[in-house]
Amino acid sequence: MGAVTLLVGNLDAMTAYYRDVVTLQVLDAAGDTVTLGRAGRALVVLKHEPQLRHAAPGSAGLFHTAILFESQQALAAALYSVARHAPSTFTGSADHLVSQAFYFTDPEGNGIELYWDRARTEWSWVHGQVEMATLALDPNAFLREHLSADAANGAAAADAASIGHVHLSVGDVATARAYYVDALGFDTTAELGNQALFVSAGGYHHHMAMNVWNSRGAGPRMPALGLGRVDLAMPTADARGELGERLAHFGITTQDDGRTLAFSDPWNNQILAVVD
Numbered sequence: 001m002g003a004v005t006l007l008v009g010n011l012d013a014m015t016a017y018y019r020d021v022v023t024l025q026v027l028d029a030a031g032d033t034v035t036l037g038r039a040g041r042a043l044v045v046l047k048h049e050p051q052l053r054h055a056a057p058g059s060a061g062l063f064h065t066a067i068l069f070e071s072q073q074a075l076a077a078a079l080y081s082v083a084r085h086a087p088s089t090f091t092g093s094a095d096h097l098v099s100q101a102f103y104f105t106d107p108e109g110n111g112i113e114l115y116w117d118r119a120r121t122e123w124s125w126v127h128g129q130v131e132m133a134t135l136a137l138d139p140n141a142f143l144r145e146h147l148s149a150d151a152a153n154g155a156a157a158a159d160a161a162s163i164g165h166v167h168l169s170v171g172d173v174a175t176a177r178a179y180y181v182d183a184l185g186f187d188t189t190a191e192l193g194n195q196a197l198f199v200s201a202g203g204y205h206h207h208m209a210m211n212v213w214n215s216r217g218a219g220p221r222m223p224a225l226g227l228g229r230v231d232l233a234m235p236t237a238d239a240r241g242e243l244g245e246r247l248a249h250f251g252i253t254t255q256d257d258g259r260t261l262a263f264s265d266p267w268n269n270q271i272l273a274v275v276d
Helices: 011-021 072-085 139-146 173-183 237-249
Strands: 004-008 025-030 033-038 041-048 061-069 090-095 099-105 111-117 161-169 187-192 196-200 208-211 226-234 260-264 270-275
Touching: 004 011, 004 061, 011 025, 011 033, 011 041, 011 072, 033 161, 041 161, 061 072, 061 226, 072 099, 072 111, 072 139, 090 139, 099 139, 111 161, 161 226, 173 187, 173 196, 173 208, 226 237, 237 260, 237 270
Parallel strands: 004 041, 061 111, 161 208, 226 270
Antiparallel strands: 004 226, 025 033, 033 041, 061 161, 090 099, 099 111, 187 196, 196 208, 260 270
């Protein structure tokens, strides 16, 4: 997964949250756009759109952006930063068997997951689907076990991280499956009936997910604060070209400038495929 672009009403406040609380670094700030990330990799792009308003409850859009840390120590440092600077934004935590995750809501209502993956050799697959669960995970116990003094003082702030997955709110799972699996070519890795779908490429537990928990029946999005765009990092130009051919076969309109491929899903979530 590439960077996630958020359309924001208060650029200064949102930049401060992702920089000072989530512990991302400002990689670029030009005009109305701020790009934040880790170790030179862009993770979150904030674009100032003060004329927009929040979407109505029940709308499709972003459920959460999930930032993957390479070690439990680096994740603990980020968790500790949120606990120190914005504890009220914490919304929960869970052990998902494949990962340990902590959940937050940013100042404009966008969901965030900060997580660490267990080794793939520890994941369990049954009939092509990965076993995931939602088990209790005590954030204080996690900090006691994994937070070092150096990390608490900011030593882990430069450690690499990436967008592990992006979770969307959609109107219905069947349409999501037809689009993301049948047309885009993701593999289904887990399903929760007509409530949620998890998909990936290359045997990951999930690169994207779609659920209807807050948005069942939602139609295409109108312009609003929140999700601006999801970037898909393609391994090669040939892979990007093959994706374009798949989308054309399924009658999906794209904009291809020879370097990137832009399109939108049935709920008007904007997606950009670019060679990483």
